Amino acid sequence: MQSKNKQVQELLDGYSEVWALNHSLALLGWDMETHMPEAGTRARGMATGQLAMMMQKAMLGMKGGVTKAEKLKDLDAKEQGVVRSLSRELDYFVKVPPKLVDDLERATTEATVVWRSARKKSDFKMFSPHLEKIVELKREVAERLGYTKHPYNALLDLYEEGFTVKDADAVFSRLIPGTRKVMDKVTRAGIYPAKHPLESMKYDAASMERVNEGILKLMQMPKDRFRMDVSTHPFTTNIAADDVRITTRYEGTNFKATMFSTIHESGHALYELGIGDDLKFTPIGSGVSLGMHESQSRFWENVVGRSREFSKLVMPLLKKNLPSISKYDEEDLYFYFNTVRKSFIRVDADELSYNLHIALRYEIEKKVLSGDVKVSELPSLWNETFEKFIGLTPPNDEKGVLQDIHWSGGSFGYFPTYSLGNVILGMIWHKMGDGSLVRDSVAEGDLGTLKEWLGTKIHRWGATYPPKELQDRVFGESYNPDWLLRYLELKFAA
Ligand code: MG
Numbered sequence: 001m002q003s004k005n006k007q008v009q010e011l012l013d014g015y016s017e018v019w020a021l022n023h024s025l026a027l028l029g030w031d032m033e034t035h036m037p038e039a040g041t042r043a044r045g046m047a048t049g050q051l052a053m054m055m056q057k058a059m060l061g062m063k064g065g066v067t068k069a070e071k072l073k074d075l076d077a078k079e080q081g082v083v084r085s086l087s088r089e090l091d092y093f094v095k096v097p098p099k100l101v102d103d104l105e106r107a108t109t110e111a112t113v114v115w116r117s118a119r120k121k122s123d124f125k126m127f128s129p130h131l132e133k134i135v136e137l138k139r140e141v142a143e144r145l146g147y148t149k150h151p152y153n154a155l156l157d158l159y160e161e162g163f164t165v166k167d168a169d170a171v172f173s174r175l176i177p178g179t180r181k182v183m184d185k186v187t188r189a190g191i192y193p194a195k196h197p198l199e200s201m202k203y204d205a206a207s208m209e210r211v212n213e214g215i216l217k218l219m220q221m222p223k224d225r226f227r228m229d230v231s232t233h234p235f236t237t238n239i240a241a242d243d244v245r246i247t248t249r250y251e252g253t254n255f256k257a258t259m260f261s262t263i264h265e266s267g268h269a270l271y272e273l274g275i276g277d278d279l280k281f282t283p284i285g286s287g288v289s290l291g292m293h294e295s296q297s298r299f300w301e302n303v304v305g306r307s308r309e310f311s312k313l314v315m316p317l318l319k320k321n322l323p324s325i326s327k328y329d330e331e332d333l334y335f336y337f338n339t340v341r342k343s344f345i346r347v348d349a350d351e352l353s354y355n356l357h358i359a360l361r362y363e364i365e366k367k368v369l370s371g372d373v374k375v376s377e378l379p380s381l382w383n384e385t386f387e388k389f390i391g392l393t394p395p396n397d398e399k400g401v402l403q404d405i406h407w408s409g410g411s412f413g414y415f416p417t418y419s420l421g422n423v424i425l426g427m428i429w430h431k432m433g434d435g436s437l438v439r440d441s442v443a444e445g446d447l448g449t450l451k452e453w454l455g456t457k458i459h460r461w462g463a464t465y466p467p468k469e470l471q472d473r474v475f476g477e478s479y480n481p482d483w484l485l486r487y488l489e490l491k492f493a494a
Pocket of ligand 1: 264268294297
């Protein structure tokens, strides 16, 4: 990207250093999760710590230029995007002092270790003092960053620019009763199975790898611009505009898990790979928010991958590589892909109940940050709210309040973005003629049409516009959960 404005061009030139350091950090992070021998952990921690400090220093070095650029008028959308993105990144470094960053780093590293054994033992009391410390530090971060009305607003904004408690309340107050209504209908009708025999079918990793490769081809993932590896927890990382890495895992049974994680991560990858060429190496050359990102992965996973048409499309590929599937037909496959059951664990939740798991976490985070509830009260609050939203009471804290890693890592404000992904997916579905474009394209085996649609309307802009503005431009509205509810109602309860 070139700017006619001298000050903006200076920022773009200065950013090369930050970009190169982020590039290195991303590659080191990817390697750590995929190929690094375990004993390399300590050296890797030292190297990334140093690089992160260099990156911070390089960012702070741009402060004068950014402050000046903030006052510029008559910038075009991309130039405005560059200044806005840099201001946001700098804001955190400027307002949150190194000591607080350091305290948080220490507290979360320690808490994550304790959390692992606390979860195993289902012992919340063990974890409680660590979580108290983290909540206290996160409150301090919120105070430093500044906020209006609710401290949670400062933290939400870190993951989803401009998104507030007011917005989240508006989303969840419609999503909770709407989802419960559909769930009640589904339970009464009993069409969607709670469990499917294909869940226990064994597979070998090499065969499943061929299936996944076939799926990547169907999704038209550009062969020379990405690679897929194996990791404990599947993820996507953007090393550069033409170098995106995804991972999956092979557990040996329940093949839909690796299949849908591959589709999910490919959805994230396509977003990064679809960003405009002119945004390469700039601060806006990446997906704009976690919610927008998750809308891409979940659109491919749920709207495309769990559709009737996709079951048909993928059947030959599965039959070729997994011989034991021959006694099942496309309809079986569809119901296997779409089992619906109430469960305690978020990561096992189906498409329908998923947002209730998120709503629960949102309510709890909001209350604990404002000080309305104490950390020690979380297990009982969790269980009560779970009963209210999902209609089950967790038997212990391992299956309840201790199940997620997020809080031990200090990620408060992250959970809601999972639901925002679903909400935006609903808006995409609606914009695509209530899904007719998906049905037609998948029936024809032409997923390129969908890729193109998303690329033109969303991907190519990167972080040029803030997420709300991008949605307004594409959909004429933002974070409207009604379309997701309509999509779920038509899919599961019509
Ligand atoms: Mg994701």
